[in-house]
Amino acid sequence: MLTTKIRAAVLVTFLHLTSLPFFAQTAFLPVDYLDKSFHAGRRDALRAVMPDSSVAVIFAYPTRTFSNDVEYIYHANPDLYYFSGYKEPHSLLLIFKDPQTDADGKSYTSVLFVQKRNPQAEQWTGKRLGIEGAREKLGMEQVYNGSDFKNFTVDFTRFKKILCDRLPADVPNGYDPADLFDLLDQFKLKAGFTGTKAPASLDSRLFTELTGKLRRIKTPEETLLLRKAVEISCQAHNEVMKAIHPDMSELEIQGLQEFVHKKHGAEGVGYGSIIGSGENGCVLHYMENSKTKIGGSLLLMDVGAEYHGYTADVTRTIPADGKFSAEEKAIYDLVYNAQEAAFKTLRNGSKFADASKAAREIIADGLLKLGIITDKNEVGKYYPHGLGHHIGLDVHDRGSMETLLKDMIITIEPGIYIPADSKCDKKWWGIAVRIEDDLLITENGYELLSGFAPRKTEDIERMISQKSALDDFKLAPLESGKKKSF
Ligand SMILES: [Mn+2]
Known part of the structure; x- marks a missing residue:
C-alpha cells in the first residue's frame, strides 16, 4: 500500500x-x-x-x-x-x-x-x-x-x-x-x-x-441474505471440524473459517472472530487468537460471516483431538440441554424471558448436580451472559425482544466457562463451552437456520472424523523461521 x-x-x-x-x-x-x-x-x-x-x-x-x-x-x-x-x-x-x-x-x-x-x-x-x-x-x-x-x-x-x-x-x-x-x-x-x-x-x-x-422484523429479502450468511458460517465451522488437528494454531483456524466465508462471497465477518482453545474460551470476547498450538482441549469458535451487510453469529465448541472427554461431555451436554430447553419455548408471541429462564434453570441444576456450585444462585459465576439477541445488519441487531414475533431472527447461545482456580474440582478447570445458533421465529415455533453445523457431541465427533480438502493444503516452511540467531 x-x-x-x-x-x-x-x-x-x-x-x-x-x-x-x-x-x-x-x-x-x-x-x-x-x-x-x-x-x-x-x-x-x-x-x-x-x-x-x-x-x-x-x-x-x-x-x-x-x-x-x-x-x-x-x-x-x-x-x-x-x-x-x-x-x-x-x-x-x-x-x-x-x-x-x-x-x-x-x-x-x-x-x-x-x-x-x-x-x-x-x-x-x-x-x-x-x-x-x-x-x-x-x-x-x-x-x-x-x-x-x-x-x-x-x-x-x-x-x-x-x-x-x-x-x-x-x-x-x-x-x-x-x-x-x-x-x-x-x-x-x-x-x-x-x-x-x-x-x-x-x-x-x-x-x-x-x-x-x-429492523427487528426481517423482510423476506433480508431473511434470504441472513440464511445465506448463516449457511456460509456453518460450512466454515464444518470445514474446520473436518480439518482440525491439535498442532494447528488459533490464527490458522480463524483463517480457515474466513477463507470459506470469502470462497462463498461473504465480504467479511460481522465481528472479530473468536477462536479460543482451552481456557482462552473462558474470555467471552477473546479475539487475540494468539495460541500457536491448540492442543487436545476444547476449542470454542464464535465466528459469523457477513454477507451483503447481514451477519450470522454461530458458535461451535469442539474437541481438537476428535473426542470429548467425560468432563468435557458433561459440561457440553448441559449447555446443549439448556439450549434445547430454550428452543422449545420459542414461537410467535412467546416471552424471551421464558427461554432465558428455561436455559438458566438447566445450567444451574446441572452445575449443582456435578458439584461445581453449591447453591443455584451461583450459576452466574459460570454462565455470566444473556441468552441471545437479534441478528441482522448489526450482529447485535436493534429492537426489543421482550416478546418474540414471527420473522424475527435471533440467537440462542447458552454457555458455561470454568477458568483455572475456580472453586470446584480442578478436573473441570479450563473447560469452556458455548453453543450458539441462529433461529427464525415462526407462527408456531422456530426454524433452526444454523442446523447445517452439527450440535450434538456424537455428530461433532463424526464430522471431525471426516476428511477435509484442506488436509492436503501444505505450505513450505518459512526460511526466516529456520534462522536461530541474528
Ligand atoms: Mn452472539
Missing part, C-alpha cells in the same frame, strides 16, 4: 484520468444485493410510524484511523444502508413524515446528501456513486452533494421532533469542506444546538424505538 505522501505527487501526474472503463466495474459482480424497492419500502415504513411533524436524520459512520494514514476498512452505518442502500462515508439522509416541496414545486419525502464525485480520490479509494448513481442505482429522487447541505433550505426548528441516533463524536475535520465533520456542524447550526446542548425536539430514544421496531 502506498502512503498519501506519494499519493499527492502521483495525483498531479494523473489529473487527466477521469474514470475506469465502464465494463471493468460491472462485470462479474454479485447480483443479489437488496433492491432499491426494499430501501424505498423501509423509508415508507418508517414514515408510517413517525410522529406528526417529524424528520429523521441519519448520518454516515465516521471513518477510523487504523495506522498513520491508513484507515480501517469502512463499515456503513446500518441505518443509513437500511433506509437508502448508500454505503459511503461523509453522507446524510433526511426522511420527512410530511411531504416537502422543492423550488420547482415537486414533492419529496427524503433527501440524500452524498460524497461528491472526485476522479482523483476515486482512483485511490474506489468509485463513488455520486448524485447520478444514487438516483439510478438507489432510486433516491432528491440527491445532492454533501457540499450543498450548507445552503439547503430546511428549517429543522419547525419540526416538533428531530429523530436521530446518538451523533458520532470525535469526528476529525478533514481536507474536504463537506466531510462528516462539516455535515454535523451545519446540522447543529440548522437544528438550533446551543454549544453541545441539543434542542428539546431532538429525540434519539424514539429514533431507536421506531427503527428497532422495523
Whole structure:
C-alpha cells in the first residue's frame, strides 16, 4: 500500500484520468444485493410510524484511523444502508413524515446528501456513486452533494421532533469542506444546538424505538441474505471440524473459517472472530487468537460471516483431538440441554424471558448436580451472559425482544466457562463451552437456520472424523523461521 505522501505527487501526474472503463466495474459482480424497492419500502415504513411533524436524520459512520494514514476498512452505518442502500462515508439522509416541496414545486419525502464525485480520490479509494448513481442505482429522487447541505433550505426548528441516533463524536475535520465533520456542524447550526446542548425536539430514544421496531422484523429479502450468511458460517465451522488437528494454531483456524466465508462471497465477518482453545474460551470476547498450538482441549469458535451487510453469529465448541472427554461431555451436554430447553419455548408471541429462564434453570441444576456450585444462585459465576439477541445488519441487531414475533431472527447461545482456580474440582478447570445458533421465529415455533453445523457431541465427533480438502493444503516452511540467531 502506498502512503498519501506519494499519493499527492502521483495525483498531479494523473489529473487527466477521469474514470475506469465502464465494463471493468460491472462485470462479474454479485447480483443479489437488496433492491432499491426494499430501501424505498423501509423509508415508507418508517414514515408510517413517525410522529406528526417529524424528520429523521441519519448520518454516515465516521471513518477510523487504523495506522498513520491508513484507515480501517469502512463499515456503513446500518441505518443509513437500511433506509437508502448508500454505503459511503461523509453522507446524510433526511426522511420527512410530511411531504416537502422543492423550488420547482415537486414533492419529496427524503433527501440524500452524498460524497461528491472526485476522479482523483476515486482512483485511490474506489468509485463513488455520486448524485447520478444514487438516483439510478438507489432510486433516491432528491440527491445532492454533501457540499450543498450548507445552503439547503430546511428549517429543522419547525419540526416538533428531530429523530436521530446518538451523533458520532470525535469526528476529525478533514481536507474536504463537506466531510462528516462539516455535515454535523451545519446540522447543529440548522437544528438550533446551543454549544453541545441539543434542542428539546431532538429525540434519539424514539429514533431507536421506531427503527428497532422495523429492523427487528426481517423482510423476506433480508431473511434470504441472513440464511445465506448463516449457511456460509456453518460450512466454515464444518470445514474446520473436518480439518482440525491439535498442532494447528488459533490464527490458522480463524483463517480457515474466513477463507470459506470469502470462497462463498461473504465480504467479511460481522465481528472479530473468536477462536479460543482451552481456557482462552473462558474470555467471552477473546479475539487475540494468539495460541500457536491448540492442543487436545476444547476449542470454542464464535465466528459469523457477513454477507451483503447481514451477519450470522454461530458458535461451535469442539474437541481438537476428535473426542470429548467425560468432563468435557458433561459440561457440553448441559449447555446443549439448556439450549434445547430454550428452543422449545420459542414461537410467535412467546416471552424471551421464558427461554432465558428455561436455559438458566438447566445450567444451574446441572452445575449443582456435578458439584461445581453449591447453591443455584451461583450459576452466574459460570454462565455470566444473556441468552441471545437479534441478528441482522448489526450482529447485535436493534429492537426489543421482550416478546418474540414471527420473522424475527435471533440467537440462542447458552454457555458455561470454568477458568483455572475456580472453586470446584480442578478436573473441570479450563473447560469452556458455548453453543450458539441462529433461529427464525415462526407462527408456531422456530426454524433452526444454523442446523447445517452439527450440535450434538456424537455428530461433532463424526464430522471431525471426516476428511477435509484442506488436509492436503501444505505450505513450505518459512526460511526466516529456520534462522536461530541474528
Ligand atoms: Mn452472539
